[in-house]
Amino acid sequence: MIILNESIVSPILLKVLEEQQIPVLEQGQWGDTLTSEKLNIQPDSNEYIWSKLLKDKSQVRNLTKSLYPDFYFQDIDLSMISELDINQIPFPVVIKPNIGYSSVGVHKVKNEQDWYIAVNQLKADLLHSGGLYDSEVVGSQTVLIEEWIQGEEYAIDGYYNQDGEPVILNVFKRSFKDDYDTSDRIYYTSKLAIDEIYHDALKFMKNIQTVLPLRNYPVHFEIRKKGSRVIPIEINPLRFAGAGTTDLGYHAYGMNMYEHYFSGTKPDWNRILEEMDDRIYSFFFAEVPLEINPEDVARIDHDGLLHEFEHVLEYRQLPFQNDRSMAIIFYRSEDLNENLQLLHLDLIPYLTIKHLVFN
Numbered sequence: 001m002i003i004l005n006e007s008i009v010s011p012i013l014l015k016v017l018e019e020q021q022i023p024v025l026e027q028g029q030w031g032d033t034l035t036s037e038k039l040n041i042q043p044d045s046n047e048y049i050w051s052k053l054l055k056d057k058s059q060v061r062n063l064t065k066s067l068y069p070d071f072y073f074q075d076i077d078l079s080m081i082s083e084l085d086i087n088q089i090p091f092p093v094v095i096k097p098n099i100g101y102s103s104v105g106v107h108k109v110k111n112e113q114d115w116y117i118a119v120n121q122l123k124a125d126l127l128h129s130g131g132l133y134d135s136e137v138v139g140s141q142t143v144l145i146e147e148w149i150q151g152e153e154y155a156i157d158g159y160y161n162q163d164g165e166p167v168i169l170n171v172f173k174r175s176f177k178d179d180y181d182t183s184d185r186i187y188y189t190s191k192l193a194i195d196e197i198y199h200d201a202l203k204f205m206k207n208i209q210t211v212l213p214l215r216n217y218p219v220h221f222e223i224r225k226k227g228s229r230v231i232p233i234e235i236n237p238l239r240f241a242g243a244g245t246t247d248l249g250y251h252a253y254g255m256n257m258y259e260h261y262f263s264g265t266k267p268d269w270n271r272i273l274e275e276m277d278d279r280i281y282s283f284f285f286a287e288v289p290l291e292i293n294p295e296d297v298a299r300i301d302h303d304g305l306l307h308e309f310e311h312v313l314e315y316r317q318l319p320f321q322n323d324r325s326m327a328i329i330f331y332r333s334e335d336l337n338e339n340l341q342l343l344h345l346d347l348i349p350y351l352t353i354k355h356l357v358f359n
Contacts, residue, residue, distance in 0.1 A: 008323075153224050162264060168201055173197075175282075187245065248283045255267060292348070297320065315330075
């Protein structure tokens with residue numbers, strides 16, 4: 001069985017669900033078009049226990065402490081963070097909600113001067129997101145403070161099969177506009193990016209099994225690599241990359257990760273790398289900026305935004321009123337220069353704000 005979000009669902013996933021008659025949790029419109037079932041919660045099952053643990057970033061750090069004994073982290077109630085003795089914090093660090101989604105409330109802090117700015121911004125972010133995300137998605141009570149992990153960042157989609165063998169389905173690399181950028185705006189894949197991290201990612205998946213015996217279980221995780229050091233940022237349970245962005249693999253190398261997962265098969269990565277060209281394949285995740293209330297947005301100029309990209313593979317409009325997600329644009333580039341420019345693209349000119357009427 002699979003659980004579908006009400007508003008953002010990959011059309012590639014929908015096709016596979018229909019073709020293979022995969023049962024779907026009855027929810028909204030999808031319950032009318034697909035084979036549906038009622039959710040049967042099993043709190044004693046391994047899957048439930050694993051998922052609850054992995055969703056909690058602090059518990060993940062404690063779980064993997066034996067694997068990364070020198071990694072600094074601590075958690076603290078949001079109400080107490082202003083009273084924290086910052087002389088005890090080994091800057092640079094990252095602060096973020098203990099339970100979070102889409103980089104909401106994630107801030108890099110280089111030094112003591114940055115600390116106060118970041119804490120105030122974190123509180124503002126959680127206030128802005130309060131009406132958009134359930135408390136189970138962005139927990140506002142506990143904040144995780146952890147070492148600022150250096151290196152290149154990668155996002156991996158994969159699963160553990162029935163025998164517990166780890167299978168990688170997608171390899172993406174994250175782009176940043178500067179040291180303080182924490183947005184999810186652009187991820188890309190290429191032959192070089194896959195080659196850089198594939199074996200390290202597979203080793204990471206195997207190492208996790210030494211502390212948590214995952215099997216028959218999908219995961220999306222993010223890691224950073226600098227030299228030979230590979231450190232996890234987070235592990236997201238029971239899903240691949242959110243909002244259908246995992247479909248970048250379908251556009252880049254013909255990977256239908258849903259078919260592989262439901263069939264229990266694995267890709268032939270040697271063949272994929274041999275057949276791939278040398279281009280860069282990316283997705284651009286366009287969101288209504290946090291400083292703007294989505295309810296104040298009358299319309300989005302999707303045609304204008306579309307023309308910012310040189311070679312669009314697919315443009316998906318999203319219902320921004322639900323969670324700020326405006327569009328996902330899958331596109332191809334000859335090199336990384338287009339991504340570097342798009343990281344600085346101001347999205348506000350593509351928004352039409354409703355006129356305020358005063359009595």
